[in-house]
Amino acid sequence: MLDCDVLVVGAGVLGLSSAYHIKRNDPKKRVLIIDRNGGPGQGNSAKSEGAFRNIFTSETNYLLADSTIDWFFHLQNNLGYDLKLAPIGYLWLYSEAHHSRLEYAFDTMRRRGVELRTFEKEDLKRMVPDLVTDFNGDEEAELLGLEDVDVGVLGVKCGSVDADALVRSYESEFLKLGGEIRYSTTATRLILKPEEELGIPGEPFVWQESRVAGAETSRGDILAGTSVVAAGVWSERLLDPIGFDAAMRPKKRQLFVFKDPRLKGLLDVKELNEYGALPLTILPRAGVYLKGELTEGSIWLGCADELGRSFGLEDDPQPEEDYYTDNIYHVLVKYFPCFKDVRPVNMWAGQYAINSFDGIPVVAPAPGMIYVGAASGSGIMKSDALGRIVAALHAGEEEAELYGGRLFRVADIGIADRNVERETFII
């Protein structure tokens, strides 16, 4: 009487990866993805900055990202998907004092085999001539609380990926295996049923073992053996009514795009990568980050606002131009005066699904259900590993084999038996 073995709610990158790996593990299973949008990744996946890094303080995040990055290169180099991978690096800029506080974290990463390059101020000046490193005597900079740039730390296995191409590669591989997708189909409610139905109105009762049995959707009920909830920030709309904690809160994040002759130096930096593009560069203050986007010869810029930026689900979050002009601009133009009077040519906003407890994603089961989410803004770069963990959990395996062969204990990233270190390198 089931409509499918596995129903995956959400054709974002986590839903697609989960569906693909479940289907790949067991091609006889009927796996169906539904999404309220008309195509893959049209929630927050495609709104992302499209960046990846293996630079995390927690071993868990490192494993998830590092193996997923390897998978990206496998998709592009061996399976022929043009993901526009550009390992331009991530470049953290620090004052001397700030950098020395983080030495232990960087040492831990190096011991894992993570490739980091450290640059002194003089190197940075040579490589990125547009960067201002010293604010000595600049009263405005002092007012802004700006720190000098003394050190740069470059993560090498880091860079850009085309998020849209990535979700389409998963979609394509999934469909090749015989997976099914229904777009423009909104899951409105998870269906709870007792494990053993008695046919009494009002079931499930509190004395019955109940389980998720599928979903009500805008195109009728879909009954499934297992329902995978991978709806990103929207997961709370499905999980709150059944009393399952999505373990995240949605928070808006904005991106601003610049294309201006005055910024051409940022697409012609030296020695940092083979592309000449500014790595994804994190300024010492105010959470501002920017990167050279090779696909369109532009600069993409965001800003991590923490205290003061509300939590709360929005269906269509809007960018705020004054967030750039009144907030980011004043800091940005001090470090990069080339932005003087340059205004964004494009901007958009999406939402992060922030896990405030430890900053690490969640893959957690309930009867008849698997929830994957709470990726805290770095879900794309962990997508392949998370999909494999979902598939392992679905298959009842204790360990998931990540791409490249490393093993990951599935329960570590759940809730009931969670065993992760809190991530401190959240951008």
Add this chain to the structure above:
Amino acid sequence: MLDCDVLVVGAGVLGLSSAYHIKRNDPKKRVLIIDRNGGPGQGNSAKSEGAFRNIFTSETNYLLADSTIDWFFHLQNNLGYDLKLAPIGYLWLYSEAHHSRLEYAFDTMRRRGVELRTFEKEDLKRMVPDLVTDFNGDEEAELLGLEDVDVGVLGVKCGSVDADALVRSYESEFLKLGGEIRYSTTATRLILKPEEELGIPGEPFVWQESRVAGAETSRGDILAGTSVVAAGVWSERLLDPIGFDAAMRPKKRQLFVFKDPRLKGLLDVKELNEYGALPLTILPRAGVYLKGELTEGSIWLGCADELGRSFGLEDDPQPEEDYYTDNIYHVLVKYFPCFKDVRPVNMWAGQYAINSFDGIPVVAPAPGMIYVGAASGSGIMKSDALGRIVAALHAGEEEAELYGGRLFRVADIGIADRNVERETFII
């Protein structure tokens, strides 16, 4: 220019305890509590079952509760507050198989010095003649998935407290020290200001260090050096807008009260405590618990519904009589046939602030603010310890001294450096 040194939002048990201990530590500080209700504890504190226990699997919860219980007895025996303390015990009923799975947890508690008494079936039959322990051949019981009762475990340092009397005792002690309370005053928004104000419209900007500087209320702004958010499930209304995660989700919990001659046996049990009242007794199935309530000669009964009971803040949650008649009743009447055809004479509902990650409360700072909450349904019995931890955090101390002298590392119960074991004995 401050209206007070410390503003405490919420005159529930956690707010009152926090305010009292801050004021006690430093009587010169001006400490002001506001609450939207007309008196103390009128949110969820007074809706609680008024039960306490030192039986927890996590060391953290044990310390919080055990020391708070000692404080309750100090309040009653030395300070003269009639809290109607009745150490009637908590009685967990188990099948043999279920009990043996928990042996390790009970051994851990015993090693901490927790007094537990274990009873065999024959003991239980003698002590609680109304209890049915065997369902051999009862098809209905099988359908309900009921487990036989083979073992009872009694927590001795457990029982009843009058939640209303408790909040009034804190209120009274706080007022004696010169603390101030404004009732019927609703905090509508936390005020964020930059650490260094520049007087520019739009502050705080993202490049400024910002802090909570007080609250807008229904009776005007109140500026404070530190704001303590202790508004229980309502804390999310204040914290979401500033993007601080309350680390809990609200979930309704209901209580049903019975007063009927058929239940008199439950107020006349033997050997379990000196009162003859049924201990707070947890049935083996369906999360049903009940206790003899001495103050009114009644039975109070609740049921922990997990999957299927929605998350979501409600200002005035309503009890559902059919939750008793269709759900709880069928299980209850099998274990306690004396409930046959007995209907509740009173019922009400409140909300738990459930921390799904580890089931342990949170005391976490942000600039200018301390949040205390996420008590997961057992805040009253941990209230004194939590208030002392808030006061220690406010004073900048690394350790809080709990009542009786045990030390507690403040950061352990925060978010940034959280160090607790997940609680598994949640009712």
